[in-house]
Each structure stands twice: as structure tokens, then as C-alpha cells.
Amino acid sequence: MKKFNIVIVGGGSTWTPGLLNSLCKKKSEFPLGKLVMYDIDEERQSVIGEFAKILFKEKYPELDFNYTTDKETAFTNVDFVFCQMRTGGYTMREKDEKIPMEFGVIGQETCGPGGFAYGMRSIRDMIQLVEDVRMYAKDAWILNYTNPAAIVAEALNRVFHDDKKILNICDQPVNLLRSYGKILDMDPYEFEPVYFGLNHFGWFTHLYDKEGNDLVPVIKNIVKERGFAPADAEQRDKSWLETYAMVEDMLKDFPEYLPNTYLQYYLYPEYKFKKMNPEFTRANEVIEGRERRVFEECRRVAEEGTTQNAHVVHNDAHGDMIVEVAESIAYNKHRLYVVIVENNGLIGNIQNDAMVEVTATLGANGPRPYGVGNVDTFYKGMIEQQLAYEKLTADAYFEGSYSKALKALTLNRTVVDAKKARKVLDALIEVNRDYWPELK
Template sequence: MKLAVVGGGSTYTPELIDGFARLRDTLPVEELVLIDPAAERLELVGGLARRILARQGHPATVVTTADLDAGVADADAVLIQLRVGGQAAREQDETWPLECGCVGQETTGAGGLAKALRTVPVVLDIAERVRRAAPDAWIIDFTNPVGIVTRALLQAGHRAVGLCNVAIGFQRKFAALLDVAPEQVHLDHVGLNHLTWERGVRLGGPDGENVLPKLLAEHGDAIAADLHMPRQIVDRLGVVPSYYLRYYYAHDEVVRELRTRPSRAAEVAAMEKQLLEMYGDPALDEKPALLAKRGGAFYSEAAVALASSLLRGTGDVQVVNAYNNGTLPFLPDDAVIEVPAAVDATGAAPLPVPSLEPLYAGLVAHVTAYEDLALEAALRGGRDRVFAALLAHPLIGQYEYAEALTDRLIAHNREHLAWA
């Protein structure tokens, strides 16, 4: 089995390698190709990857290359985890929206749109090259904004599934609080990528006992603290929202916070520099503890499980990003939603979801409409399309803000926008 990782020079990659090594029975990888144009980073990461596998006695061969076409040739699956413009572009995404009093974040709001505009054309080009070099390969997209990028891939006819680590992160946290094995915890996870709620936490299977009320009663303070939300709000909702919902539920508070502290991009850039220095140590043969602070926790477990289900046709239930196809009846069939799905060799089929309450359905519908316009702007370009997407976003929604943000977005991203 051959897997290729586009963006293999990412500091995330050792997390992925560690998962391949530990879960070799689930996904028996024989050849792993790390693809990245950043040669120096790639060699540091590739060297550590080989040492991690060797330490754990894994026989897979690790190949590093800047040649995308050669790297993906005859691959069984291709994981895409890239960041167009690097942390410098992320720094911009997180800062210029604040000038207009809007949240600065790389996956939602104006910054999220900027990332989508930079990313969608690049990912589609990669996918076309994968289709030529490995026509039967599955594409697993971990590149943000995952919902928009996955929809672009699916609309272009690619064999693709989107993946995020939010759901598996909640699963692991709840399992620890309940003192049970993670595989015993099944989530009633519903929404869009980075706009989701846990409406149930079930033990033993999708139809098992819902212990969410027990979790909130006994561990509500800890859960709320992780979300950076007041306990009483979580109790009133009776569900556990993704921490990304704080950008919506406490927008102005978040803006005030972001204006008074270094950006997350600056923190990550400093962390990446330190990680790369560690990766260059020939004595290091395991993922360092610092990597847990980088983000992407449990990404490896989620990626291995998804790749295994797609390539081995197991039909396992996993939380992924896939076409709606009637699952949420108030959305178009070709909207991309994030819900539990049965995954086999034909792809991901979302499982039935109980009717979504208006409190959540309204926001899901609103953000889906924004994502429609964001994808249109990413595919076709043009200032008017950017403005329309910003005006439609629930975190913006005023023409004065949308005008100012449009100008800033284009100014800060001109080198990445072919039409600008």
C-alpha cells in the first residue's frame, strides 16, 4: 500500500507518522511519500519519519520529493495538508480583519475566506494531477477550510473525503472523563466543518445510552473551560458546541481579546522553528511532546481510520466531511456537512440525523449560503464575488464592513489571486 502526503514537510507530519507506526495492523503502509517544495523542511521531517518508523519496527519505506507527479504516481491514497502562503499568510488572516472590528481567524470570517481563495485553486490543481497519475486514489483533505475545499473537490468529480480532528478530540476528552476506552464513545456530531455541536454522547454504539446529561452535570466546569465559554451557556444549550462556535456566540469578546495578544500564527511560527530544530536532532526518534501544542491532536488516528475504511471497504462509522444528500433536509444535496458516516470503498455515506433544532439549523443554513458564495469566489474570482461572500457571512453582514474587508483581503493576498 502506497500513501502520499502533499505538504509532507509540515511540522504536523510526525504526528501522522506516529499513527502509521502504531496502527500498522489497521493500515499496512508499505511506501510513504512525503511531497513538499520546501526541501530543507522536508529532509528534516523525512529523517524523523524514518527514525520513528525504525524505532517501532515498521518496515515502510519513506521517500521525500518535491516532484508532485512522481510522488503521487500509483498511490492508493493521497493526504493533502498544505498551507498556501505559510504562516505569514495566516498572520495576515488573523490581523487585518481586526482593523474592521471583525474576528481574525484562519478558517472563519474574512480570514477564512482569504484562505479559501488562496487554497481552492491550488488543491484542485493537485487533485487533477492525482487523477492523471493515480486515477483510483482516494484524496483525504485535511486542508482548511475543509468544508469548502472538500466541496470544491467533490464538485470537480474527485474521489475525496474531508477530515477534521474536532470530533475525535471530543471523543478522546469524553472517554477520559468517563474512564472508558475511546472506541466505546460515539458522538451525535452534527453541523458544518468548524461549526458543529455534540448533541449526544453514546456508550457502546450509535444507539447506546446518551450520557451527555451526566457529563454536563458532573464535568460541566471542565468542558466549559475547554470551550472558553461560561458554564451557564453550555448548560442552557444542553449540547457541547465546537470551540469554533465561540467566534459566533462571543464575537465581540473574542475581538477584544485578539487585539490585546500575539496572533496564534506568531505563536505557531515560533513553535515550528523550535520543532524543526528538534527534528534535526539525529537522536530524536519519536514525536516530541511540544508537537501536541501545535494543534492537530489525534489527527493521525482519524487519518489512519479513514484511509483504512476507504481502502479496505470496512464500512466503519466515522465523522467526516461529505455531501449532504438529504441528511439535513433544509440544505442542498451538494452542501458538504460534517456528521457520522459509513465509510467504505465507495466513499462516505452520512447516517441519518435527527431533525436539527432551529437554534442550530439557522446558523448552519446561513454559513452554508456563505460557503456557496465563497466557493464561487474561489473558482471564478472577482471583487464583487468576494464582497458578496463577505456580506453573506454571519460574522460580517454589513455592507460597510464587507467593502472595507474586501479591499484589505485583495491587498493582502494579491500575489495568490490570479485574477487580482
């Protein structure tokens, strides 16, 4: 069986230990010859890298492992690039979340003005990454789950439209499928989902079991009676439990489909804003929670020289998904995943150049997506408004256009008011001067 060479971009991420553990679990199904972690933050990555050395010594001794800040070392002769970068780190994430709240607008990592700011920062580095990878590994698959994935996918599709080995994907649909599996006491790998929308902005219309029975009505009734929680609720921060709980509200108001949890920010912006603490946002929760736990555990493992009794992994769905996606491509397995692709008629009454999120099989030649036909007026309207925001955000970046940026934020359902949009935009420009192009 062929052994593959992979690089993890964003090696210093708190999600990396879970991904490394997934690679260990899958070493028989997806064997590696070489693994490199790459990050521009040497100090941060070294903590995870030293943990990884202990992990692989115990669970994957045959693996050639290294971590580096050098692009040539990272990308030469790799088969797969797993990309999870965060431009600006948690310092900028905290600003993304807190600045909008000063003007009465939701502060969230990927939604609303926070997602706009993050997206404007991510575009530059993602374009550079693809160019760097192609310099040293022209045929490598780039599996990107850098947020905000919708804006990143739009930008990369414009610049690298003919590069068919870039796949943008998000783990939230997988998290939801695992959560459905838990409440049904079923294996989520056996589900056949039907999904449509944009990233962090979509719906499951059907969820079939092995016999072809649609489980969506069953799930709706369970959520109505017992509420909804993530499959790994015991590992989640408080805000995530509140996020999943809102699915019950969304199903009460819009009962047709099972919603992506992120839709709550767009459907109930005033309610969600009132529930937020402008002094302690999710960024602070992560910094004081997952961030602290992961790095403390990695340092402890490195000092003790063993992973025995280690509690580093958080949300293994994240790591498992990207490894299984690579395996499905590598061995032409045609497994089903929810991925981001150019529309081209998949959602019949949405423009063709939209980057939509739908179910697809994944094989050696990439995704083969399944269409859903036309969607009704409410969902079409929701998608088109969000799509216009995403496209205008990309326009603002590539054209250096203040006007396009203002239009983007005005259209976003978390903002709506143009005067608020202008105030938030001006404040975000001030703190992002080192990351964004100049907007005129």
C-alpha cells in the same frame, strides 16, 4: 495482508511527525509498502524528512520511505493521499489573522475573513492537487483535511462531483470525542456519535455508549460543574485551552447540544474580538510554540541519530484519525466517523447540495452517512447563513466576483457590517494578489 502505498502532501507540516508516529503504531493493522512525503518547500520538508529516516530506521525498518518535491515520484502508484497543505504558509496565516483585526473584526485561521482568505488560496492548489494525483494514480483515495475544510469541500464537489474517492474530513470532532472520553473515563472508540452541521460549525446531539445510553446529559453536567479542556491539555497552547473553556459558556446559553468549539467565534464575535491581541495572534503562538518545538526536536533527532527521549509528536489524534480512516476504507471496516458529504436530505430542511458534516460509516465504497432529519429554527438559521457564506466564497473564486466576495463576508456572523466587510476585503485582496483570482 496487502501493503499500501501512501503519500503525505504537506510533508513539511508540524503535524507530520505525529502522523508518521501513528503509521508506526498502526503498521500491523495498516501495513505500508511505500511512504512518500511531498511538499513544494524542499528546505522545510527536509527537516521532517531526516527525522523520519531515523524514526523508521528504529520503528519501521522494512518501509520504503522517501521525500520529494517531484509530483510524478510522489503520486505514481499510490493507494492513499493524505493531504494537509497550507497555501501561503504561516506568513499568510499571520496576515489572515491580523488584517481583519485592523477593522474591528475577529482574526482567525478558518473562521471569518481569515478563513475566507485562506479558503480562496486553498481552492486553486487543492484543484491542482486532485488533477495531479489523478494523472498518476486514478484510483487513489484522496483523504483531505486541508483547511478551511468547508470551503475546500464545496469547491472540490463542484469540480470533481463524480469523483467518489475524495473524502473531506476534520479532526476536531475526534478531538472532542477524545475529550469527552477523558472526562468520562471511557474509551472514545466505543462512542456512537450523532452529529450535524457544517465543518467547524456543528453539534453533537447524542453520544451513545455500548449499551445505548446517551452520555450527552452526563457530559453537560460535568462541563457545568468542572468546565471543559482538551484531552491533551498539557500539549496545547494557551489559546486552545481558552477555546475549549468556552464550551461551558455555549452550553449555558444554548443547552440543547454539545457544540463544536469553533462555534464560539460566531456566537460571541464581539467578546472574542476583545479577548484577542492584534499584535500576537494564534499564528504567532504557533510559530513561537509548536513550530519551534517540532523543528528543533526534528533537527536534534537527526543530529543524534536516535528518537530516544524525543518529544516531537503534538496531538496524536490528528495522525491517528487519518490513518484509522484509511484503514477503515482499506479493510471495509465500516467504522463511525464525522465526515463532510453532500447533504441530499441528511439534514432534512437544508438544501441538498450543501456540504454538511455528519456521522457516517466508512468502508471500501466510501462513506454511508446517517441523516438527522429536520433541525429546529435556530440551528437551521445558523447553518443556512454560514452555508450561504461558504457558497458565495466558492462563487467568488470561480467567477472572479468582487460582489460575491463582499456578500460572503457581509453574511459571515463574525463581520455582519457591509462597510467593514468591504474594508477587510480590499485589504485582503491587496496581500493575496499572488494567490487569488482577480476579483472584478
